[in-house]
Amino acid sequence: MPEERGPPPAKRFRAGPGVPGSRGAMLPGGRQPPLGAEALERQRRSLPIFTARGPLLACLRSVECAVLIGETGSGKTTQIPQYLYEAGLGRQGVIAVTQPRRVAAISLAARVSDEKRTELGKLVGYTVRFDDVTSEDTRILFLTDGMLLREAMADALLRKYSFVILDEAHERTIHTDVLLGVVKAAQRRRKELRKPLLRVLVMSATMDVDLFSRYLGGAPVLYVEGRQHPIQVYYTRQPQSDYLHAALVSIFQIHQGSRKVIISTNIAETSITITGIKHVIDTGMVKAKKYNPESGLEVLAVQRVSKTQAWQRTGRAGREDxxxxxxxxxxxxxxxxxxxxxxxxxxxxxASVILQLLALRVPNVLTFDFMSKPSPDHLQAALEQLELLGALQRKKDEPLVLTPTGRKMAAFPLEPKFAKTILLSPKFHCTEEILTIVSLLSVDSVLYNPPSRRDEVHSVRKKFISSEGDHLTLLNVYRAFRNVGGNKEWCRENFVNSKNMMLVAEVRAQLRDICVKMAMPIESSRADTGNVRRCLAHGLFMNTAELQPDGTYVTVDTRQPVSIHPSSVLFHCKPACVTYNELLSTNKCYMRDLCVVDADWLYDAAPEYFRRKVRAARS
Incomplete structure (x- = not known):
């Protein structure tokens, strides 16, 4: 029988040890050939969580909210949605399983559809930004937390769902935190309106359970004990001053050069399985972004991981053996x-969060029920940005509301500044070009630069380079790609990532569809790049920098000293005025993705804003 724990209410289930050879979800490129029904069923039964199936379902039937902690590799992410469906707990609606990252949502959906012996997109499907593989028959839906948030804009009660599972909650992404508040409000409102119950399950391998339990009204905490495979943890005897050198030494000590080495980003902290991993080297460091609302600077700084991150990394070593x-x-x-x-x-x-909350018609975004409240400075900075973009209406003693422009901006799954740029494009007769540029900036880089072939890359790229900046250069690359029909050989010869470029085309098509639904005129400026740059200046006017007499740049907004990033086509140029997509601080503060603009265009875009900045600079 489950053992009762102290506060928060807790139940602990002893799961089985599992057997070698079974595994959870894998990346699409590393999936095994399809197994027979019997083999898949044996794998499911071998997972540690299987022996806890009955008691878990009994608990989940009796509560509206629960927090579940299950060790990495226990099978909770792939199995619990199936248990709920098989037990009829989610039959009256869809069982949603949210993931912080798109690759996890896609690979998990593929794995579960294999186990259910069904075509992906039928009983089991997924929805991520710019990709929807579902049907009317879908009952188990893996999706990113950002996508469920977007659905809540159209239906705040989330009526199509009977069960929402918030997985990998330990990551505390911005969308996960907002979604917690939105789901909690939907659950309460459905009860008030006597609508069908919305059940909520928060899951992770490592998490501050007290915080989550309190936030969900004292929800019971369920522990599933048991790891599929044992992991031995080793520490160093002495602190390491150079973690990169220590990592290299460890790699060669373990592998003697005879095995494959994977250098991973933070995706190694998610619930997906990368086949063949038995050894993990954890440096204890992570690159994390920090935003300063005063300077507008987003710093990418190396810092220590948390204990939660360390245990997630450790868990990668015991997924298969x-x-x-x-x-x-x-x-x-x-x-x-x-x-x-x-x-x-x-x-x-x-800014994106506040725009979403206002689109959800949250009565007061400043008092929204965040589990961890952001600072007042961060909230005010976001409100000011949205007000400058014309998305927000603020009147004394009245609630904040979106303007008609703000409502349209919220319809795009983009940063507010890019959504506004698209909405401005008909004025400059360049919607086709702006859609392309924004799509190019919404995916990973479409260009790759092998260090061993630097001269060859430079020679090939010359024909695409625009003296007007990176946006126009990318536009030239896309046009050339489209003219050759996406030919893969052309991509290889020109050091273009064909997979990412195909994704750009898909993103662009979806953004264009949104424009069509809004009845926006969609024109092309053709060879007139001046109109494209004018439009970018009007949309990105808060992201501008001016050349100083000493040859350096400072941002117009906060007078922050900045430099042109070495990857920019303008790196060896000194234009008088530029817009940029983002600031990134490493050893210096860099502007990335630049466009040459005229100062006059910026003043046309926001005259009062720039008059205020000029006055501040002179005082």
Whole structure:
């Protein structure tokens, strides 16, 4: 029988040890050939969570909210949605399973559809930004938390869902935190209106359970004990001053050069399985973004991981077999790590969040029920940005409301500044070009630069380079790609990532559809790049910098000293005035993705804003 725990209410289930050879979801490129029904069923039964199936379902039937902690590799992400469906708990609606990252949502949906012996997009589907693989028959839906938020804009009660599972909650992404508040409000409102119950399950391998339980009204905490495969953890005897060198030494000590090495980003902290991983080397460091609302600067800084992140990294080693994690820090150092990662909502630009909340018709965004409240400075900075973009109406003693422009901006799954740029494009007769540019900026880089072939890359790229900046250069690359019909050989010869370029085309088509639904005129400026640059200046006027007499640049907004990023086509140029997509601080503060603009265009875009900035600079 489950053992009762102290507050928060907790139930602990002893799961089985599992057997070698079974596995969870895998990346699309690393999936096994389809197994027979019997083999898949054996794998499901071998997962540690299987022996806890009955007691878990009994608990989930009796509560509206629960928090579930299950060890990495226990099978919770792939199995619990199936258990709920098989037990009829989600039959009256869709079972939603949210993931912080699109690759996890896609790969998990593929795995579960294999296990259910159904075509992906039928019983099991997924929805991520710019990609929807679902049908009317879909009952188990994997989707990014951002996509469920967008659905809530159209239906705040989330009526199509009977069960919402918020997975990987330990990551505390900005969308996860907002979604928690939105789902909690939908659940309460459905009860008030006597609508069908919305059940909520928050899941992770590592999490501050007290915080989540309190936020969900004292929700019971369910522990599933048992890891599929054991992991041995090793620490260093002495602190390491150079973690990069220590990582290289460890790699060669373990692998002697005879095995494949994967250098991973933070995606190694998610619930997906990368096949073949048995050894993990954890440097104890992470690159994390921090936003300063005063300077507008987003700093990408190297810092220590939290204990939660360290345990997530460790868990990658035991997904398919026993493994080992080599931590490049001492055990004493580990004990000094922060317990949890600082939530993203407390360290990022909140303009998109506020726009979404206002689109959801939240009565007062400043008092929204965040689990971890952002600082007043971050909230005010976001409100000012939206007001400058014409998205927000603020009147004394009246609630904040979106303008008609703001409502249209919220319809685009983009940063507010890019949504506004698209909405402005008909005025400059260049909607086709702006759609292309925004799409190019919405995916990973379409260009690749192998260091060993630098001269060849430079020679090939000359024909695309525009003296007017990176946006126009990317536009030239896309036009050439389209003219050759997306030919893969052409992509190889020109060092263009064909996969990412195909994704650009898909993103562009969806953004264009949104424009068509809004009855926007869609014109092309053809060879007139001046109109394209004018439009970018009007949309990105808050992201501008001016050349100083000493040859340096400062931002117009906060007078922050900045430099042109070495990857920019303008790196060796000195235009008088530029717009940029983002500021990134490493050893210096860099502007990335630049466009040459005229100062006059910026004053036309926001005359009062720039008059205020000029007065401030002179005082």
């Amino acid at each position: 026993s493994g080992a994690c080599y931590r490049l820090y001492t055990e004493d150092e580990f004990e000094k790590f922060d317990k949890m990662t600082v939530p993203e909502i407390q360290r990022c630009n909140l």
